[in-house]
Amino acid sequence: xxxxxxxxxxxxxxxxxxxxxxxxxxxxxxxxxxxxxxxxxxxxxxxxxxxxxxxxxxxxxxxxxxxxxxxxxxxxxxxxxxxxxxxxxxxxxxxxxxxxxxxxxxxxxxxxxxxxxxxxxxxxxxxxxxxxxxxxxxxxxxxxxxxxxxxxxxxxxxxxxxxxxxxxxxxxxxxxxxxxxxxxxxxxxxxxxxxxxxxxxxxxxxxxxxxxxxxxxxxxxxxxxxxxxxxxxxxxxxxxxxxxxxxxxxxxxxxxxxxxxxxxxxxxxxxxxxxxxxxxxxxxxxxxxxxxxxxxxxxxxxxxxxxx
Amino acid sequence: xxxxxxxxxxxxxxxxxxxxxxxxxxxxxxxxxxxxxxxxxxxxxxxxxxxxxxxxxxxxxxxxxxxxxxxxxxxxxxxxxxxxxxxxxxxxxxxxxxxxxxxxxxxxxxxxxxxxxxxxxxxxxxxxxxxxxxxxxxxxxxxxxxxxxxxxxxxxxxxxxxxxxxxxxxxxxxxxxxxxxxxxxxxxxxxxxxxxxxxxxxxxxxxxxxxxxxxxxxxxxxxxxxxxxxxxxxxxxxxxxxxxxxxxxxxxxxxxxxxxxx
Numbered sequence: 064x065x066x067x068x069x070x071x072x073x074x075x076x077x078x079x080x081x082x083x084x085x086x087x088x089x090x091x092x093x094x095x096x097x098x099x100x101x102x103x104x105x106x107x108x109x110x111x112x113x114x115x116x117x118x119x120x121x122x123x124x125x126x127x128x129x130x131x132x133x134x135x136x137x138x139x140x141x142x143x144x145x146x147x148x149x150x151x152x153x154x155x156x157x158x159x160x161x162x163x164x165x166x167x168x169x170x171x172x173x174x175x176x177x178x179x180x181x182x183x184x185x186x187x188x189x190x191x192x193x194x195x196x197x198x199x200x201x202x203x204x205x206x207x208x209x210x211x212x213x214x215x216x217x218x219x220x221x222x223x224x225x226x227x228x229x230x231x232x233x234x235x236x237x238x239x240x241x242x243x244x245x246x247x248x249x250x251x252x253x254x255x256x257x258x259x260x261x262x263x264x265x266x267x268x269x270x271x272x273x274x275x276x277x278x279x280x281x282x283x284x285x286x287x288x289x290x291x292x293x294x295x296x297x298x299x300x301x302x303x304x305x306x307x308x309x310x311x312x313x314x315x316x317x318x319x320x321x322x323x324x325x326x327x328x329x330x331x332x333x334x335x336x337x338x339x340x341x342x343x344x345x346x347x348x349x350x351x352x353x354x355x356x357x358x359x360x361x362x363x364x365x366x367x368x369x370x371x
Numbered sequence: 372x373x374x375x376x377x378x379x380x381x382x383x384x385x386x387x388x389x390x391x392x393x394x395x396x397x398x399x400x401x402x403x404x405x406x407x408x409x410x411x412x413x414x415x416x417x418x419x420x421x422x423x424x425x426x427x428x429x430x431x432x433x434x435x436x437x438x439x440x441x442x443x444x445x446x447x448x449x450x451x452x453x454x455x456x457x458x459x460x461x462x463x464x465x466x467x468x469x470x471x472x473x474x475x476x477x478x479x480x481x482x483x484x485x486x487x488x489x490x491x492x493x494x495x496x497x498x499x500x501x502x503x504x505x506x507x508x509x510x511x512x513x514x515x516x517x518x519x520x521x522x523x524x525x526x527x528x529x530x531x532x533x534x535x536x537x538x539x540x541x542x543x544x545x546x547x548x549x550x551x552x553x554x555x556x557x558x559x560x561x562x563x564x565x566x567x568x569x570x571x572x573x574x575x576x577x578x579x580x581x582x583x584x585x586x587x588x589x590x591x592x593x594x595x596x597x598x599x600x601x602x603x604x605x606x607x608x609x610x611x612x613x614x615x616x617x618x619x620x621x622x623x624x625x626x627x628x629x630x631x632x633x
Contacts, residue, residue: 119477147474148471149471150472150475151466151470152475153406154406155406160402163398164398164402167394168395168479169387170387
């Protein structure tokens with residue numbers, strides 16, 4: 064029943080906080096060497112899912128497992144590395160001291176130099192943690208997550224507070240770890256981050272997984288395409304066409320959303336021969352995501368949300 | 372591609388050798404000591420309060436009462452020992468429960484109880500620092516005559532006497548989250564010190580307060596300190612037993628709350 068190659072799993076997990084249902088029957092599977100991005104609006108159940116896999120809380124029903132055993136067992140947790148969304152580390156300890164301490168919990172940790180190199184913090188080792196900028200602290204937390212040579216890495220909003228340069232570097236480091244066989248569970252609000260890194264995406268809403276698959280699967284689930292052009296036509300006029308789901312005038316351009324781009328383009332060119340700067344784009348992950356969570360919100364009945 | 376992970380078993384990890392396990396405990400203790408001993412915001416109030424009080428009341432305002440200098444050395448010593456237990460344990464726990472550090476430690480493979488053990492040893496080290504400063508003041512500034520046995524006994528009183536207050540601090544730390552912990556602990560610390568005769572001898576207080584005094588753990592540690600410093604001949608063990616019992620009960624209550632509520 065259970066896939067022997069999975070690293071971490073949730074089986075039909077239900078979790079309630081008082082009267083609030085945080086998770087209503089969630090199945091999740093993390094496979095070795097894969098990056099699973101967990102997406103969803105706030106309150107969708109991402110943090111609860113991660114807390115269950117880390118053994119911080121127990122499911123009311125169902126099972127949470129790491130390598131087929133209870134996440135609360137120390138043995139299982141020795142295979143994981145963790146970067147939480149907010150953890151105030153001791154400010155008077157130096158970065159090198161924090162790394163050495165965290166590495167001491169693991170049986171076969173990386174060397175200090177390796178961990179620092181992977182996270183790009185070689186120049187920070189002697190500095191007290193409290194004197195670092197927010198972005199630097201995030202990189203140190205990343206180093207702490209990977210220093211135990213984990214086979215499963217939990218990264219909860221890892222790039223919040225980082226500049227673009229630092230974010231790119233972190234992405235490269237994550238890719239290197241995944242290429243090395245490490246599985247990663249990533250939660251993020253930056254969809255381009257999921258787009259850049261994820262092998263699989265699980266979208267959560269209202270305590271359920273409403274979609275699970277590759278990034279392309281997710282994009283393909285939403286057939287909307289975007290047309291942009293310079294035209295004499297008004298957006299009211301275009302909006303009245305049956306194939307057009309939405310149209311608006313923004314920064315001089317006409318923006319149209321449609322599921323039948325070809326037909327709309329043909330009609331546009333017929334109606335306005337002077338039309339220029341025509342562009343047609345597939346919806347990005349952001350649109351797909353918004354669309355998915357919107358429909359899940361609109362239809363709290365479960366008829367169409369069992370996707371994966 | 373899929374043959375990269377061959378050195379480890381299905382659990383995802385290699386077994387942890389005993390030496391590394393011990394190393395993890397030591398690393399935790401070392402880090403906890405370093406982080407607080409380096410923090411002036413923590414060490415200064417804890418060392419200054421008892422030493423400055425003692426200098427004022429035991430030395431400067433004390434006009435040649437050798438007995439008072441001796442009594443206050445012990446009682447302010449006890450006052451100084453309570454601080455690292457209550458604040459080192461209680462405030463840090465309250466803040467770390469709030470700031471996510473405790474959550475991170477629970478998610479990481481930190482060996483069992485290493486987190487609490489680290490704080491406990493840190494409080495013991497800080498208590499020994501305080502007691503040592505008090506001894507130096509007592510001997511050199513207040514000219515209290517102490518034998519080697521008195522001094523060693525006083526150091527031991529500090530090192531072990533801090534433990535029941537660690538348990539009390541831990542219990543309060545599980546009741547309150549974040550910065551509120553410090554205020555709450557002061558509400559426990561200062562009245563308790565006063566009511567158990569650490570600032571003025573109990574004999575100077577109304578009799579009902581004197582009768583109430585044995586309720587407070589600090590009363591019993593003070594009794595032990597007075598004996599150790601040579602001011603009484605009462606046996607130590609009944610007081611030690613009370614402190615041990617109090618410590619165990621509070622530790623049990625606190626661990627239960629910590630397990631339930633995190």
